[in-house]
Amino acid sequence: MxxxxxxxxxxxxxxxxxxxxxxxxxxxxxxxxxxxxxxxxxxxxxxxxxxxxxxxxxxxxxxxxxxxxxxxxxxxxxxxxxxxxxxLGLTQDWPVVIVGIGNLGAALANYGGFASRGFRVAALIDADPAMAGKPVAGLPVRHTDELEEIVTENGVSIGVIATPAGAAQQVCDRLVAAGITSILNFAPTVLSVPDGVDVRKVDLSIELQILAFHEQRKAGDETAAVRRTGTAGRPAAAAREGRKGPDGDVPAVMPA
Missing domain, CATH: 1.10.10.10 (Winged helix-like DNA-binding domain superfamily/Winged helix DNA-binding domain)
Structure with a gap:
């Protein structure tokens, strides 16, 4: 294979x-x-x-x-x-390692869409000694001390980083040194990699912040529309209707 x-x-x-x-x-x-x-x-x-x-x-x-x-x-x-x-290279087997088996890493490990799209989760790796050997998605979690050995044994070229931000660069450096040439980064930080290594970043907080920007912009547009028309659903002229003079077209209160 x-x-x-x-x-x-x-x-x-x-x-x-x-x-x-x-x-x-x-x-x-x-x-x-x-x-x-x-x-x-x-x-x-x-x-x-x-x-x-x-x-x-x-x-x-x-x-x-x-x-x-x-x-x-x-x-x-x-x-x-x-x-x-x-x-896309999906007609062949792509062994993947996931580093960082917290809530996000465990969710990724349990995602059923990898196998059907040509990706095989070869190993789950975590720095917490208490996690070593625990089964997640049918695989025993292995300690980061074994990272290089795991990459070599499984011929891995794609690594997934789901660690806290502070640990991500060190993990990235070890993955690259072990021969990883493509990284999917879920950690909320920018990774530095040498030429020839591809990094794709997924930052859920950034995506939410972008959505918040658009929500704020839409709310601002609605507020501006209300100010222009006087009310949310009536034109300004209709809003001034009750303030017209006896002739209907002259304000009841004239400027001094």
Missing amino acids: ATGRTHRPATRSRGIPEATVARLPLYLRALTALSERSVPTVSSEELATAAGVNSAKLRKDFSYLGSYGTRGVGYDVEYLVYQISRE
Whole structure:
């Protein structure tokens, strides 16, 4: 069985833009849902809507894959699932280690979507001696002293960091020194890595802060609208109706 240490996805060598690579998992998720419903073909418009992009961008992305669909028919769902899976490197086994088995790390370990998408959780690692040997998601937690040995034994090239921020860089350095070339970082800190190592960061607090910004902006827009109109649902003129003079168009109180 091939492992991630000896095979790399073909996307970079074929010159597929990073923005397109970032959208390929969105297309694959939508296509997989269609496949599970036994849908044989899909139009670019339907697939773009399901993936949350515009159809012109989708067609451009697929042109990098050499897939153009058939006019009046659309794209073959099963073929696209295979094609995108191949480009993303999901037609082979990718052993993964998760470092930091707290609440988040344990939740990641129990996530059932890894195996179905080509990722095998090879080991769970934690610095707490009390965690050593405890089963999580069917795997015994191993101590960080074994990190390098685990990476070598399993041919791991993808590491997931779910430690506190203060420990993340040290863990990252050890993973890289052991041969890890791709890291998914859940720790709330920015990691420093050498050239040739890819890091993807997932920070839930940042995403929530961005949503809070938009909520505040929407609330501000609503407040401004109320100020402009005088009331939330009535125009300013209607709000001044009761203050008109006897002729109906002159304020009852004139400025001095």
